Amino acid sequence: MNDERIEQLLRKAPRSPAPAGLLEQLRTDIALPRRIETRPVHPVKAMPWFRRWFPAISFAIVFLACIVAIAVQTNQIAGLKHENATLQTLAQNFDPLRRDNSEYQRLKSEHEQLERLRRDYAELQQLRQEVAQLRPQIQEMEKLRAENQQLLAANRQRGQTDDFFARNDNALENARAKAESAACINNLKQIGLAARIWANDNNDVFPSNWLMMTNELSTPKILACPSDKGRSRAIDWRQFSAGNVSYEFLNPNGTDAQPDVVLARCPIHNHVCLSDGSVQQLRNNQRIVQNANDKNYYIIDSPQPALEAEASARQRTGLPPGGAQPPPNPGVQPKLNEDLLRRYGLMPTNAPHRAITNSYE
Amino acid sequence: MSDRAETLCHRAQTGDILAASELVGLFYERMFAYFRRLCGNDDDAADLTQKTFFKVWTSLAAYQQRSSFSTWLHGIAHHVYVDWRRTNKPADSRSDMWWEARPANGPSPFEDAAERDLAHRLFSLVDRLEDRAREPVHLHYYQGLSLHETAEVLGIATSTVKYRLREALDSLRSQTEEPKLRPA
Numbered sequence: 001m002n003d004e005r006i007e008q009l010l011r012k013a014p015r016s017p018a019p020a021g022l023l024e025q026l027r028t029d030i031a032l033p034r035r036i037e038t039r040p041v042h043p044v045k046a047m048p049w050f051r052r053w054f055p056a057i058s059f060a061i062v063f064l065a066c067i068v069a070i071a072v073q074t075n076q077i078a079g080l081k082h083e084n085a086t087l088q089t090l091a092q093n094f095d096p097l098r099r100d101n102s103e104y105q106r107l108k109s110e111h112e113q114l115e116r117l118r119r120d121y122a123e124l125q126q127l128r129q130e131v132a133q134l135r136p137q138i139q140e141m142e143k144l145r146a147e148n149q150q151l152l153a154a155n156r157q158r159g160q161t162d163d164f165f166a167r168n169d170n171a172l173e174n175a176r177a178k179a180e181s182a183a184c185i186n187n188l189k190q191i192g193l194a195a196r197i198w199a200n201d202n203n204d205v206f207p208s209n210w211l212m213m214t215n216e217l218s219t220p221k222i223l224a225c226p227s228d229k230g231r232s233r234a235i236d237w238r239q240f241s242a243g244n245v246s247y248e249f250l251n252p253n254g255t256d257a258q259p260d261v262v263l264a265r266c267p268i269h270n271h272v273c274l275s276d277g278s279v280q281q282l283r284n285n286q287r288i289v290q291n292a293n294d295k296n297y298y299i300i301d302s303p304q305p306a307l308e309a310e311a312s313a314r315q316r317t318g319l320p321p322g323g324a325q326p327p328p329n330p331g332v333q334p335k336l337n338e339d340l341l342r343r344y345g346l347m348p349t350n351a352p353h354r355a356i357t358n359s360y361e
Numbered sequence: 362m363s364d365r366a367e368t369l370c371h372r373a374q375t376g377d378i379l380a381a382s383e384l385v386g387l388f389y390e391r392m393f394a395y396f397r398r399l400c401g402n403d404d405d406a407a408d409l410t411q412k413t414f415f416k417v418w419t420s421l422a423a424y425q426q427r428s429s430f431s432t433w434l435h436g437i438a439h440h441v442y443v444d445w446r447r448t449n450k451p452a453d454s455r456s457d458m459w460w461e462a463r464p465a466n467g468p469s470p471f472e473d474a475a476e477r478d479l480a481h482r483l484f485s486l487v488d489r490l491e492d493r494a495r496e497p498v499h500l501h502y503y504q505g506l507s508l509h510e511t512a513e514v515l516g517i518a519t520s521t522v523k524y525r526l527r528e529a530l531d532s533l534r535s536q537t538e539e540p541k542l543r544p545a
Contacts (some may be wrong), residue, residue, distance in 0.1 A: 001534060006483060009479065009480045010498065010502035013484060013502065015390065015394040016398070019403055019407055022389065022410065023385065023386065025411065026385045026414050029415060030378060032378065032381055032418055033376075033419070033421060033422045
């Protein structure tokens with residue numbers, strides 16, 4: 001008998017019938033438990049590893065963070081304790097230091113007072129020495145003063161006092177005139193320098209009037225001759241007018257290529273500023289002449305007895321040399337005609353040019 | 362029947378007495394026949410059947426339907442039988458007469474008298490097998506469980522069930538073969 005036959009027979013094994021009453025007995029013995037909500041079992045879903053380990057990882061991170069925070073705080077506390085101990089040890093030494101400091105301050109103040117007293121004493125000694133030195137000088141001065149009074153009294157008695165003062169006045173007047181002449185020369189030199197600077201910036205052409213050189217001229221005061229007592233000096237360019245100018249501007253719109261051309265002239269002192277910036281005083285045998293071709297003014301050597309006679313007459317009468325006269329009323333602005341405006345460089349450049357009548361020829 | 366049994370079990374878990382009663386009606390005969398073959402008498406079989414269903418009701422809430430209700434029920438029955446075997450004497454081996462005295466359920470499953478005689482002899486040989494070989498035969502052939510269900514009931518691997526069944530069949534075949542005539 002093979003295996004299949006055996007298996008077939010085994011599967012046909014008879015089943016004994018259950019005894020009567022067993023089913024009822026089993027049904028009466030049914031004792032179900034209380035109703036329990038059961039949840040269906042779901043197969044474990046595959047969860048991502050991070051989601052599965054997230055609670056552990058988060059706890060580990062929090063734990064590590066707490067450990068790090070505790071370590072940092074412990075370190076800080078240890079540092080603070082060490083610092084506190086150091087400060088406490090230092091604070092114990094503060095009281096002696098304070099006492100030493102107060103003692104030092106007291107000694108320092110006493111030393112300063114002592115030094116001040118020494119200086120005062122030395123100064124006092126020096127003053128005493130000076131007083132001792134001055135006392136004989138005072139006595140000598142008193143003696144000299146008494147002698148001087150005696151001499152003055154004796155001179156008055158001799159009647160020579162008036163001549164002495166007259167000689168002193170003449171010498172003072174001559175010195176003042178020389179000083180004013182020197183100042184006039186200085187003014188002309190500054191004018192010449194300013195004109196050359198202006199020409200250097202404007203194609204070697206001189207300006208047409210004084211107002212164009214306000215940036216180059218330091219002050220309008222130099223346009224008035226110190227001997228010209230009738231003219232007032234302008235303090236600044238806003239108050240400047242033709243009445244504040246003593247000098248004649250003889251080379252407007254000219255070029256600095258000809259150094260012998262007269263640029264400006266002082267009619268009082270006969271000082272002449274040439275186009276090269278040099279200043280010279282006209283001698284008695286020199287005069288200024290305007291060339292008929294180029295209309296420029298030049299210095300020529302040609303004695304003119306009439307002018308010399310006029311100059312000598314002016315010197316005798318006390319008037320300053322030269323042809324210009326001070327205005328009759330310095331407070332009122334003079335009324336200038338076109339020729340005077342052009343002469344003084346106050347004519348605008350675009351005005352029509354007209355031949356100048358040279359009063360020196 | 363499996364789906365029907367699962368539905369009834371679910372209803373019984375929710376406290377449905379009628380479903381529990383219907384479950385008893387479905388399985389009590391199989392359980393009684395199982396115990397009857399193992400114990401050898403009706404009283405012990407009825408007693409063990411009652412114990413089995415009592416344990417079913419007490420542990421019904423823990424049933425999570427990981428296996429079929431039939432497998433779970435046979436597992437409880439197996440443990441009940443093992444406990445009974447520990448406290449009682451081993452079952453008497455059934456003789457051929459005993460098997461012949463068993464009334465057939467309905468028409469006889471055997472085709473003729475020779476087959477019936479052979480089956481009775483085979484059944485008696487099964488009762489003489491060792492327990493480790495006899496239990497898989499009861500569950501797989503008598504109770505109609507599959508190899509996987511048999512393995513779950515016995516708590517062993519399916520390959521082990523196959524091996525033990527192979528041992529049982531070899532033993533039965535060797536004992537049922539007719540002795541060969543020696544040549545004169």
